[in-house]
Amino acid sequence: MSEESLRAKSGRSARRRAWDRWMGRLLPFSFAIAILPILDMIYWIGARALPTLTWTTLTTDPTGLSGGLYGPLVGTLDILALSTAISTVLGVAGAAWVAEFAGPRWADVCRTGANLLAGVPSIVVGYFGYFALVLYFGWGPSLLSGSVTLAIFLVPYIFRATDLAISGIPRDLREAALGLGASRGQYLTRVGLPVALPRILNSILLAASIGIGETAPLLYTAFFNNYPPTGLTSKTGYLTGLIWNYYDEPAHFGTEVTLAFQAAFLLLLIVIGLNVLVRVVSRRYERRLRGLFA
Amino acid sequence: MNCPSRESPNPFPALPAEPARETRVEGQAVPFSRRIRRIPGTILGAIPLLLLGGIVLTLVLSSGGQDFGLSFFGVDWNPSTAEPQDAVFGILTYVAGSVVTALPALVFALLLSLALAITLVVYVPVRWGVLLASFVDLLAGIPSVVYGIWGFWIVAPFFGTTLVPLLSRGVPASWGVCQSPASSGVGIPLAVFVLTLMIIPLTTLLLRDALRAVPRPLVEAGYALGATRWEVLRRIQIPYIRRAIGSAVLLGFGRAVGETVAVFMVIGDATVLPRNLCGLAYTMPGALVGQLDSAFIQPNYLHALVEMALVLFAITLAVNLLGRRYFPSTPGRRGATPVPPVGRGGP
Amino acid sequence: MNPTLLEGAAAPKSTAVPDPVITVEDLGVTAGSQILLRGVNVRVPDRALSAVIGPSGCGKTTFLRCLNRMVELTPELRRTGSVRYRGEDIYAPDIDPARVRRRIGMVFQRSTVFPTSIFENVAFGLRLEPDATMDIGARVEASLRRAGLWSEIRDDLDRPALSLSGGQQQRLCIARALAVEPRVLLLDEPTSSLDPVGTRKVEEMLSALRNEIAIVLVSHNIAQAARISDRTLFFYEGRLIEEGPTPQLFESPRERLTEEYITGRFG
Numbered sequence: 030m031s032e033e034s035l036r037a038k039s040g041r042s043a044r045r046r047a048w049d050r051w052m053g054r055l056l057p058f059s060f061a062i063a064i065l066p067i068l069d070m071i072y073w074i075g076a077r078a079l080p081t082l083t084w085t086t087l088t089t090d091p092t093g094l095s096g097g098l099y100g101p102l103v104g105t106l107d108i109l110a111l112s113t114a115i116s117t118v119l120g121v122a123g124a125a126w127v128a129e130f131a132g133p134r135w136a137d138v139c140r141t142g143a144n145l146l147a148g149v150p151s152i153v154v155g156y157f158g159y160f161a162l163v164l165y166f167g168w169g170p171s172l173l174s175g176s177v178t179l180a181i182f183l184v185p186y187i188f189r190a191t192d193l194a195i196s197g198i199p200r201d202l203r204e205a206a207l208g209l210g211a212s213r214g215q216y217l218t219r220v221g222l223p224v225a226l227p228r229i230l231n232s233i234l235l236a237a238s239i240g241i242g243e244t245a246p247l248l249y250t251a252f253f254n255n256y257p258p259t260g261l262t263s264k265t266g267y268l269t270g271l272i273w274n275y276y277d278e279p280a281h282f283g284t285e286v287t288l289a290f291q292a293a294f295l296l297l298l299i300v301i302g303l304n305v306l307v308r309v310v311s312r313r314y315e316r317r318l319r320g321l322f323a
Numbered sequence: 324m325n326c327p328s329r330e331s332p333n334p335f336p337a338l339p340a341e342p343a344r345e346t347r348v349e350g351q352a353v354p355f356s357r358r359i360r361r362i363p364g365t366i367l368g369a370i371p372l373l374l375l376g377g378i379v380l381t382l383v384l385s386s387g388g389q390d391f392g393l394s395f396f397g398v399d400w401n402p403s404t405a406e407p408q409d410a411v412f413g414i415l416t417y418v419a420g421s422v423v424t425a426l427p428a429l430v431f432a433l434l435l436s437l438a439l440a441i442t443l444v445v446y447v448p449v450r451w452g453v454l455l456a457s458f459v460d461l462l463a464g465i466p467s468v469v470y471g472i473w474g475f476w477i478v479a480p481f482f483g484t485t486l487v488p489l490l491s492r493g494v495p496a497s498w499g500v501c502q503s504p505a506s507s508g509v510g511i512p513l514a515v516f517v518l519t520l521m522i523i524p525l526t527t528l529l530l531r532d533a534l535r536a537v538p539r540p541l542v543e544a545g546y547a548l549g550a551t552r553w554e555v556l557r558r559i560q561i562p563y564i565r566r567a568i569g570s571a572v573l574l575g576f577g578r579a580v581g582e583t584v585a586v587f588m589v590i591g592d593a594t595v596l597p598r599n600l601c602g603l604a605y606t607m608p609g610a611l612v613g614q615l616d617s618a619f620i621q622p623n624y625l626h627a628l629v630e631m632a633l634v635l636f637a638i639t640l641a642v643n644l645l646g647r648r649y650f651p652s653t654p655g656r657r658g659a660t661p662v663p664p665v666g667r668g669g670p
Numbered sequence: 671m672n673p674t675l676l677e678g679a680a681a682p683k684s685t686a687v688p689d690p691v692i693t694v695e696d697l698g699v700t701a702g703s704q705i706l707l708r709g710v711n712v713r714v715p716d717r718a719l720s721a722v723i724g725p726s727g728c729g730k731t732t733f734l735r736c737l738n739r740m741v742e743l744t745p746e747l748r749r750t751g752s753v754r755y756r757g758e759d760i761y762a763p764d765i766d767p768a769r770v771r772r773r774i775g776m777v778f779q780r781s782t783v784f785p786t787s788i789f790e791n792v793a794f795g796l797r798l799e800p801d802a803t804m805d806i807g808a809r810v811e812a813s814l815r816r817a818g819l820w821s822e823i824r825d826d827l828d829r830p831a832l833s834l835s836g837g838q839q840q841r842l843c844i845a846r847a848l849a850v851e852p853r854v855l856l857l858d859e860p861t862s863s864l865d866p867v868g869t870r871k872v873e874e875m876l877s878a879l880r881n882e883i884a885i886v887l888v889s890h891n892i893a894q895a896a897r898i899s900d901r902t903l904f905f906y907e908g909r910l911i912e913e914g915p916t917p918q919l920f921e922s923p924r925e926r927l928t929e930e931y932i933t934g935r936f937g
Binding site for chain 1: 556636640
């Protein structure tokens with residue numbers, strides 16, 4: 030058999046190498062296509078927002094034409110706090126029960142329920158909030174309606190994460206606790222939840238990050254308000270809502286569009302900040318519990 | 324002799340004789356008192372399920388049971404507030420709008436995110452790969468309105484003055500498929516562009532994790548047989564992640580169809596059949612969010628919107644169920660954005 | 671018996687290998703500050719089975735992976751020295767690694783069958799360079815015969831490869847590697863995860879194969895090395911301590927270290 034040289038200049042293999050080389054150049058190019066626009070977005074939002082962004086902007090309420098972001102900012106934070114609290118309570122309690130007490134078939138049903146709920150489009154949740162809470166329950170457009178609606182939207186994230194976290198605790202640990210005479214409830218409160226806490230915390234931060242960026246569930250449940258909410262029953266403003274309302278105002282009237290950009294900038298900051306926080310928390314968690322899962 | 328059955332309920336529940344632990348023995352009937360105590364927990368666990376049911380119930384009730392007949396699936400949508408009884412509500416225009424934006428965006432996003440995932444796993448040194456993956460993860464959390472406002476003010480002019488005229492010149496006019504619209508730049512092309520960008524972070528991470536899970540020995544066996552890097556990718560790694568790709572398709576589709584705000588902001592919300600692919604359009608979620616306030620005072624308008632919401636819900640539900648059947652869910656990655664489920668369009 | 675080798679001294683020249691298919695000169699591999707291999711000089715004879723033995727972690731696998739440029743797949747490893755295949759330096763810049771690996775094939779410790787059919791597994795390498803004149807079916811059959819697997823699976827080649835037993839899978843991997851007709855076959859502990867029957871079949875196959883091509887076999891099993899190899903190389907802590915014709919190395923090893931390892935004084 031004639032030995033072909035290792036030096037591959039022959040036709041067939043040259044073509045293979047050419048393919049390899051070209052794909053090696055083409056595929057990383059996808060990064061440019063996908064990422065450059067995002068960088069452009071971040072740049073421009075900053076460029077339009079920063080020049081006139083002052084402390085006053087953050088501490089004044091928006092008027093119809095100009096002003097600041099104070100009301101909606103407070104609104105966002107209020108909604109965030111309320112909806113996160115509600116969804117955490119519902120999600121953690123429900124998932125903890127499912128992870129520990131539910132029989133296999135019922136657990137499956139519950140988990141499917143959570144997954145299906147997770148798939149409901151945000152505007153549909155918003156419609157539910159409007160008809161059920163604002164109309165039928167009579168809560169009217171309010172901070173409460175908006176927060177509860179948003180909470181419903183966020184529950185699945187926390188539910189699934191808590192479920193995974195608690196179910197994922199090594200069997201040995203659980204059996205050790207039970208073997209020492211703990212009841213299942215005691216196991217949950219003294220061992221299960223504490224061990225799963227970092228992951229649960231993670232998911233709460235994540236849910237918060239998602240909640241901050243949501244618009245559709247709130248538009249028809251909290252309506253909008255230029256001023257900070259006065260109570261649970263008042264309409265609320267929120268940063269995403271401000272952008273929604275102000276973004277297409279003709280640019281030469283007042284400063285709404287600039288306000289919208291500034292709101293967008295703030296949102297970006299908050300979301301990035303939360304994301305970084307999530308990463309820090311999970312790294313701490315990995316370090317702390319490495320011995321446990323080893 | 325009558326031995327007290329172990330199954331008989333303790334007649335004195337206050338006594339500590341009833342063990343605090345709830346050890347369940349297979350095959351034993353559960354005593355009634357214990358069953359009662361389990362009810363609160365059962366309800367707790369079923370919270371998502373109850374919420375889901377509540378949503379369905381509310382929507383069904385709110386639709387007023389109004390039967391619009393076949394015209395509901397027609398093309399004309401005319402709330403015509405002058406004569407409410409003459410109003411026609413055909414949702415097909417909106418369905419078409421959704422399809423025409425979702426499908427191209429899905430295709431582009433999948434190709435790009437596959438390429439991205441491959442790049443992150445194969446072509447990029449490990450430490451950079453993790454960093455860049457974190458960055459992509461970050462992108463997944465950017466709010467929809469932010470994409471929208473950027474699209475509307477920054478990108479639209481470019482589309483309006485340069486890109487779309489170019490497109491329409493390139494496409495032969497006889498097709499009637501792309502006539503250059505208003506130079507404002509909003510419309511289907513812009514919506515597809517923005518939607519693609521929004522889908523990419525989600526699917527990329529899914530595919531990246533799948534690629535990393537391909538067993539190393541298999542990859543090495545490929546190399547050992549004299550395959551090039553691309554050949555190993557094409558013949559071993561990509562076929563191995565077939566299921567993940569399917570998952571990504573469904574995930575992307577759900578996001579594309581459910582995305583509400585960003586698409587609305589850049590599509591021009593014109594209730595027009597999207598025959599001109601370079602022109603304006605209107606999607607289902609867009610209509611739902613954009614027209615509800617006009618419908619408050621007109622009952623049949625309201626009902627029509629609710630029924631359209633039900634249609635949207637049904638679609639995403641079906642896709643979700645399909646997805647779970649053929650592609651069992653990937654568990655959320657630790658510390659990163661859990662893969663958002665199908666249908667969770669956008670904020 | 672020579673005293674223990676001095677630090678850095680080269681191993682004594684082996685019994686002359688007349689026409690080596692692979693020549694290794696002064697091969698060294700480091701991972702950061704850790705030295706995995708050093709000062710390895712070896713000539714691998716053609717049409718013979720060379721066994722590589724030594725305690726775990728002593729560099730046997732690293733050595734093997736240097737012979738067909740698989741070592742480059744691990745970016746932290748740095749290699750020095752040269753490896754020549756029939757006189758050509760396989761690491762020269764204008765040499766295509768994929769070609770090298772077609773000439774010098776490799777089989778791994780655990781079966782790495784692809785999740786496709788038996789036929790497609792074996793045909794994998796052939797499909798990389800499709801040749802209209804090539805009869806893939808015939809080549810697949812030939813390889814399966816050489817691997818001693820043909821009679822067992824001839825009835826249904828479209829069966830999933832993963833449905834085979836462990837031993838059959840391993841032989842399938844060998845058939846797959848043979849399909850591209852390499853001149854050298856490297857095997858990294860191919861029978862360590864097999865039962866005795868599977869092991870025997872693989873050994874029979876290798877014994878028959880050695881008359882056609884060069885085989886380099888890493889084995890943790892000293893008895894196996896003694897059984898089937900023509901030459902033996904003994905590695906310890908990254909250095910080639912001794913190598914020579916198998917009967918000679920086992921009956922009268924030159925180095926004390928070799929003797930201690932062979933007699934099981936350490937493992």
